[in-house]
Amino acid sequence: MQRGGGRRGMLRRGWGGKFKECGYRMTVPRKAIMDVLGDSDKHLSAEDIYLTVHRSYPNVGLTTVYRTLELLTDMGMIVKFDFGDGRARYELAEGPDKKHHHHLICRRCKRIIEYTEFIDEEMDFLNRAEKGLSEKYKFDIKGHVIHFYGICDKCRYK
């Protein structure tokens, strides 16, 4: 759980509305899953979410978690990542509650660090690259992922 629920609460309240706009029903399992995503700063796997939801709602199944995650991903409300450890991970999409950021991934312990620095420098490069690539390859670019791989300090000194 995390402090400062104000902004997240606002965000979560927004989710239900968008859900209904899309013709989906707001159910107890879906609400629970969205709460877990909204309350976490981590990169959760389906099982992480399942286990957390399970504490409050033991009846909710892993299948429903997968199905809800797919729905939210398709709606663009969350983003699915693969950091190379064999399971998909999910986090809130960029928005009022989530700054544009990228990831440092430790190859040894698989720890993931989010960073939001250097976004200005990045923008400069990305804007030029996206424009040029769109034209040259007739590609309609919708998004990008930047991952840095390496060894974190905890792993380096042990």
Next chain:
Amino acid sequence: MQRGGGRRGMLRRGWGGKFKECGYRMTVPRKAIMDVLGDSDKHLSAEDIYLTVHRSYPNVGLTTVYRTLELLTDMGMIVKFDFGDGRARYELAEGPDKKHHHHLICRRCKRIIEYTEFIDEEMDFLNRAEKGLSEKYKFDIKGHVIHFYGICDKCRYK
């Protein structure tokens, strides 16, 4: 298969040497798998490689393909990617035969386009980001991945 086998041939000859230096044995299946990787410009899955090798060497099993790919990845001779389609893909590591590049990935048809443009602009940004991130997060950065996601021209107009 591809034209201009000269450079690739040189590269492949190099593989065996490095293999032996590391104490590994050069075997028929390993040679066949490395040939397929060296002859292809695509992002091959384990099964792609298995099927190609299988045409010439029907006895080579998928297990050996996986084991060889893991070996080559650990040695840094090939790179393992995940483009989000549920299977790992492999390509030659950057080197005399492979320019530094990144990927455009079509979200609809999963086509992957390699590009080598904008590397100078990228370097500028990367150098600054890597330096800053290394210091701030005490992270020893070894590499990076940049993926652009979008819709390719073939998918857009159909």
Next chain:
DNA sequence: GTGTCTGCAAAGTCTTTGCACCATA
């Protein structure tokens, strides 16, 4: 009330592991 959602179990994919036999150095 009706069409969507759900949990369970089973199936599906990709990948890894165990083990006896084989081949390289």
Next chain:
DNA sequence: TATGGTGCAAAGACTTTGCAGACAC
């Protein structure tokens, strides 16, 4: 000949699918 490598079959891990019952609207 002594390891290390291989194929096969089986197991493992994550994810998806089928279906009857449950629930939101």
